[in-house]
Amino acid sequence: MDVHNDVGLTAYLVNESRARREDLAGDPLAREWISDEDRGAVRDLWDEFGGHVYPHDDLVVSLRGRIILDTLAEALAKRSDMVLVVCGAGFSSYPWLLPFAAAMEVDLPELVAAKRRRAAELRAAGVLDQREVEHIAADLNGPEARRRLLDQIRQFAAGRPIAYVAEGLVFYLPPEHARAVVGLGAAAGPQTLTVVSYWPLAAADHSVLAAQRRWFRKRSIPEDASYLTTSDLSAVVGAPVENHSTEDLQRRYLGEVVVPETELIPEHVAVAGS
Ligand SMILES: C[S@@+](CC[C@H](N)C(=O)[O-])C[C@H]1O[C@@H](n2cnc3c(N)ncnc32)[C@H](O)[C@@H]1O
Numbered sequence: 001m002d003v004h005n006d007v008g009l010t011a012y013l014v015n016e017s018r019a020r021r022e023d024l025a026g027d028p029l030a031r032e033w034i035s036d037e038d039r040g041a042v043r044d045l046w047d048e049f050g051g052h053v054y055p056h057d058d059l060v061v062s063l064r065g066r067i068i069l070d071t072l073a074e075a076l077a078k079r080s081d082m083v084l085v086v087c088g089a090g091f092s093s094y095p096w097l098l099p100f101a102a103a104m105e106v107d108l109p110e111l112v113a114a115k116r117r118r119a120a121e122l123r124a125a126g127v128l129d130q131r132e133v134e135h136i137a138a139d140l141n142g143p144e145a146r147r148r149l150l151d152q153i154r155q156f157a158a159g160r161p162i163a164y165v166a167e168g169l170v171f172y173l174p175p176e177h178a179r180a181v182v183g184l185g186a187a188a189g190p191q192t193l194t195v196v197s198y199w200p201l202a203a204a205d206h207s208v209l210a211a212q213r214r215w216f217r218k219r220s221i222p223e224d225a226s227y228l229t230t231s232d233l234s235a236v237v238g239a240p241v242e243n244h245s246t247e248d249l250q251r252r253y254l255g256e257v258v259v260p261e262t263e264l265i266p267e268h269v270a271v272a273g274s
Pocket of ligand 1: 007011014087107108138139141169
């Protein structure tokens, strides 16, 4: 994997963001996903991103990760037979942080290969326990790939409730595909909890997103983005949405708004379903 270009690069960046705030993120495994050999390059990349786009990605990404982790833990406490499905999983750690009955991670082929490889190394080193996590390679922009994935999720869940996560993903997909990916978990079963991070339509002109577009252009990451509203999300999932802004999350986890959303990537987390 080239850590310097294309959309897979964003998985390295946000992993570094969680590794920098592992207490806030609640993810002690974040630092393990990148080998010592690659970590220096990832840190340099993060610093460059921080200088050109904004210096608070550690805050935004750790807050979103923490609310997702807490939401999943709460759901699992109510339904111990719940299975986890994470789309655009990157180097996130939920399957190893929580005792789900079964877990599936989906990402682009190159990223899946890198995650599988590193997971095997970490299992061998005793850092990860022996639990089985299914890694599925799929381009979520393809309707046929999504149909196949939907069948795989249904089989995998086998009637059990599903916790479905799409974190840091849907804004990179064209609008029709973004909506379809938001709705995938709910389409797979009636007892699905959907947790999705997204950029609100009202923030489409945000100055930090404009700076990020300029930086992405240099890195061959597509700049076009999808923005959504809570009504869009609710219509796709078929349930009311609970919304968490970056300021709500700072109040919840830090007791106050340390950095206003005008200075942050305006990434909100929506939670819907049972
Ligand atoms: C910003 S990263 C987020 C990774 C992870 N969810 C996290 O929060 O650490 C975006 C992820 O989405 C994946 N991704 C982007 N486009 C995708 C597509 N069309 N199909 C599947 N995965 C995709 C990337 O490979 C990357 O792992």
